[in-house]
Amino acid sequence: MSTINYQELMQPVLGFLGCETPQAWLDEALNNLELLMQDHVNCEKKAAGTAMNLMFRYSFFTDLQVKLAQLVREEMLHYEQVLELMTKRGQAWQALSAGRYAAILRKEIRTYEPEALIDVLIIGAFVEARSCERFYALAALVDEELGRYYRYLLKSESRHFEDYLALALQMAQKSKMKDPEEDIQQRIAHIREVEKQLILSLDDTFRFHSGVPAKVA
Template sequence: MQNTTKYDELIQPVIAFLGCETPKAWLDAAKDNLDILMQDHANCEKKAASTAMNLMFRYNFYTDLQVKLAQLVREEMLHYEQVLELMVKRGQEWQSISAGRYAGGLRKEVRTYEPEALIDIMVIGAFVEARSCERFYALAPIVDEELGRYYRYLLKSESRHFEDYLSLALDVAQSSTLKNPKEDIQARIAHFREVEKKLILAPDELFRFHSGVPLQAA
């Protein structure tokens, strides 16, 4: 009971940040597609590390950004290794699967000028991490014990990552020439909340870790 309460408390800020919770239809599909779920989860961890690394090179003049992103890279790669180990343990071979529409749908909304573009990328990072955290929480009770235990383990770091990205977005905004940095951040959070919500609730042809409602269930 104590653990359940701890996880429930941990997830509340995440759910409050997101515009919706994962639909039951997606969770039902996840139970029947654990191999795709785990493969795409591994891909997501690797992509998250790659994104953070690219940002470190592109925006190397932001010192605070360098330190926090370096920490993110290490954690995301650790998670990548852990998912690969789980796949091997369960006899699941690596397979190449295409990316879903989720990340691309969010990145279409990024502004094309600086520092607004970087702020948007940070806000998107927050939503990606928050959604991952929310899905780990929702999946943990319905998958097998080993996988559920691992997803609960990830909850703490993923919830911290979403807060880290929001903090970085605010740091960038406050160090810029924006007249009202906090208002700009809140406006972009509200905008991306609606975009992300539509991606999660709309019918989706592909089942992926961040996909929308499976088309056959829509």
């Protein structure tokens, strides 16, 4: 049985993101594991819902359908698995408000097609890449059971980020853009900077994708 080289697996993810998670967020996560798991399970369900919505909205893109169908299945499997972990630990599911992360990223989506779809896919890549980076950072810090599960997630999360990027490029190439690859790279660079600022700036609400925890007086 082959052993996964996690450092090698993470190289594309870390190269794609504009920064790594600050230590202050990791410290807060260790002090709020139940909250972290609650938001994690919500994120898995939201990720599946986002992919499903794209399947319905852009049903005429066959390549999109196949990749997104696979993603929906995997995200829902992870949703079930996190719920099982929570139940095993005596933690009940509770409603939880969303943080700022996804809402602010969505503000960057252009209002015309196919650019809107391309932006959605690029943002999806950043969300998956950040999830992957945080699982990797947390795996060595949390208890053995949770760390093992976070390492298990790395392979699929890293593939999801690459799938979203590949789909963005495919959609750009199918369009009538003058230079689709240049457009993709410009949008990646722009959204990378927005995402980086969300991760490095102070954040009043602690969530799985939140920024540096603000000190409450």
